[in-house]
Amino acid sequence: MFSVICAFAFSACASDPHGRTIGNKIDDAVITSSVKSSLIADDLVNAFDIDVDTHRGTVMLSGFVETQNQINRAVEIAKEGEGVQKVINKLRQGQKRFPK
16 A cells, blocks of 8 residues: 555656646646636636636636626636636637637
8 A cells, every 4th residue: 555655646746748747737737627617607708718728827818708808807717716826818809710
Protein backbone atom coordinates (compact mmCIF):
# COMPACT_ATOMS: atom_id res chain seq x y z
CA MET A 1 0.00 0.00 0.00
CA PHE A 2 2.82 2.39 0.88
CA SER A 3 4.46 1.85 -2.51
CA VAL A 4 1.21 2.68 -4.30
CA ILE A 5 0.90 5.92 -2.35
CA CYS A 6 4.52 6.82 -3.09
CA ALA A 7 4.09 6.05 -6.78
CA PHE A 8 1.04 8.30 -6.93
CA ALA A 9 2.84 11.07 -5.06
CA PHE A 10 5.84 10.92 -7.39
CA SER A 11 3.64 10.81 -10.50
CA ALA A 12 1.93 14.01 -9.33
CA CYS A 13 5.34 15.66 -9.44
CA ALA A 14 6.10 14.47 -12.97
CA SER A 15 6.00 17.25 -15.51
CA ASP A 16 5.04 17.61 -19.14
CA PRO A 17 7.26 19.28 -21.77
CA HIS A 18 5.86 22.65 -20.68
CA GLY A 19 6.89 22.16 -17.05
CA ARG A 20 3.40 21.55 -15.67
CA THR A 21 2.95 18.75 -13.18
CA ILE A 22 -0.07 16.49 -13.09
CA GLY A 23 -1.12 18.45 -10.02
CA ASN A 24 -0.95 21.71 -12.03
CA LYS A 25 -3.01 20.15 -14.80
CA ILE A 26 -5.65 18.99 -12.34
CA ASP A 27 -5.76 22.41 -10.66
CA ASP A 28 -6.10 24.10 -14.06
CA ALA A 29 -8.87 21.70 -15.09
CA VAL A 30 -10.77 22.44 -11.87
CA ILE A 31 -10.40 26.20 -12.43
CA THR A 32 -11.54 25.89 -16.06
CA SER A 33 -14.57 23.84 -15.06
CA SER A 34 -15.48 26.20 -12.24
CA VAL A 35 -15.22 29.33 -14.41
CA LYS A 36 -17.21 27.70 -17.23
CA SER A 37 -19.92 26.62 -14.77
CA SER A 38 -20.14 30.15 -13.36
CA LEU A 39 -20.43 31.58 -16.88
CA ILE A 40 -23.22 29.11 -17.72
CA ALA A 41 -25.11 30.06 -14.53
CA ASP A 42 -25.00 33.77 -15.38
CA ASP A 43 -28.03 35.24 -17.15
CA LEU A 44 -26.13 37.96 -19.03
CA VAL A 45 -23.38 35.84 -20.58
CA ASN A 46 -23.86 33.28 -23.35
CA ALA A 47 -21.25 30.87 -22.06
CA PHE A 48 -21.54 28.52 -25.02
CA ASP A 49 -19.78 31.08 -27.22
CA ILE A 50 -16.90 31.50 -24.76
CA ASP A 51 -13.87 29.23 -24.58
CA VAL A 52 -12.10 28.98 -21.24
CA ASP A 53 -8.51 27.74 -21.05
CA THR A 54 -6.33 27.72 -17.94
CA HIS A 55 -2.57 27.41 -17.62
CA ARG A 56 -0.97 27.64 -14.18
CA GLY A 57 -3.87 29.64 -12.76
CA THR A 58 -4.04 32.08 -15.68
CA VAL A 59 -7.45 31.93 -17.33
CA MET A 60 -7.83 32.92 -20.97
CA LEU A 61 -11.28 33.77 -22.27
CA SER A 62 -11.80 33.74 -26.03
CA GLY A 63 -14.70 33.76 -28.43
CA PHE A 64 -17.38 36.13 -29.64
CA VAL A 65 -20.18 37.73 -27.62
CA GLU A 66 -22.86 40.25 -28.52
CA THR A 67 -22.07 43.19 -26.24
CA GLN A 68 -19.26 44.85 -24.32
CA ASN A 69 -21.32 44.28 -21.15
CA GLN A 70 -21.08 40.53 -21.77
CA ILE A 71 -17.31 40.81 -22.13
CA ASN A 72 -17.05 42.81 -18.90
CA ARG A 73 -19.27 40.36 -17.03
CA ALA A 74 -17.37 37.29 -18.29
CA VAL A 75 -14.05 38.80 -17.18
CA GLU A 76 -15.53 39.70 -13.80
CA ILE A 77 -16.84 36.15 -13.32
CA ALA A 78 -13.48 34.64 -14.28
CA LYS A 79 -11.58 36.91 -11.87
CA GLU A 80 -13.84 35.76 -9.02
CA GLY A 81 -12.98 32.10 -9.62
CA GLU A 82 -11.15 30.30 -6.85
CA GLY A 83 -7.52 29.74 -7.75
CA VAL A 84 -7.55 32.23 -10.62
CA GLN A 85 -4.30 34.20 -10.63
CA LYS A 86 -4.86 36.26 -13.76
CA VAL A 87 -7.40 36.65 -16.57
CA ILE A 88 -6.46 37.22 -20.19
CA ASN A 89 -9.37 38.61 -22.16
CA LYS A 90 -9.45 37.70 -25.83
CA LEU A 91 -13.22 38.00 -26.15
CA ARG A 92 -14.51 39.94 -29.13
CA GLN A 93 -17.77 41.69 -29.67
CA GLY A 94 -19.57 40.72 -32.84
CA GLN A 95 -20.72 37.69 -34.70
CA LYS A 96 -18.86 34.43 -34.90
CA ARG A 97 -16.64 34.14 -37.89
CA PHE A 98 -17.44 30.46 -38.39
CA PRO A 99 -20.88 29.11 -39.25
CA LYS A 100 -22.45 26.65 -36.82
